Amino acid sequence: MANVTEAALPAVVLDLDGTLVDSEPNYFEAGRALLEEHGVPGFTWADHERYIGVSTHETLANWRRRYGLSAALDTLVAELDDRYLALARAHTPVFEQMTLLVERLHRAGVPMAVASGSSGSAITAVLAATGLDGLVGPAVSAEEVPRGKPAPDVFLEAARRLGAAPVDCVVIEDAEPGVAAALAARMRCVAVPSVPVAPDDPVFSAAGLLFPEGQASFRAAETYDWIMRVPAV
Structure with a gap:
């Protein structure tokens, strides 16, 4: 695919638990x-x-x-x-394909943030213990916003800290409240369910890219290409 200019780069907001790490x-x-x-x-x-x-x-x-x-x-x-x-x-394992995705996004200069329902201390500890803190940017805890997921607050705050418009952000999530929050924030969403979902689940089915088998079916290369594809206006 053609190189993407820095001006066209999306911003990526990652959930932590069940998405980046098997916590x-x-x-x-x-x-x-x-x-x-x-x-x-x-x-x-x-x-x-x-x-x-x-x-x-x-x-x-x-x-x-x-x-x-x-x-x-x-x-x-x-x-x-x-x-x-x-x-x-x-012990907090990082999902292998997620590591590959984050490393590739980092090399491409894509701004990234973590937005999680965990406490700030838990987020900091996990990112430090796994080495992810050197790859992703700001981390936002649900403690720092008025409402947790499925409200969009934590994702909107992450976008603000990245200096990105919500419509230019892509969220990666494993849980239904997080997918709902991403959609409420008007962000594109990659859904990697951590629990089995029905084929017609109304929330997960609304994600732009869905890996219905969860982490077992998640592929970094496919996700990277989808993220970097500029959506039609």
């Missing part, structure tokens, strides 16, 4: 252990899947109501962060 097992274990400590045993992976793509703050607010937890919300957020960070620093 959901760590979040599941951290949440399971926290709930057990607070007298709620039996938290399962199926239970965890309900909260994939939902911010940490909103997840724990839901758990306080759902499970009748008496601890303050800020206390629970801090406890979950501590548990998660201990696991994340020990």
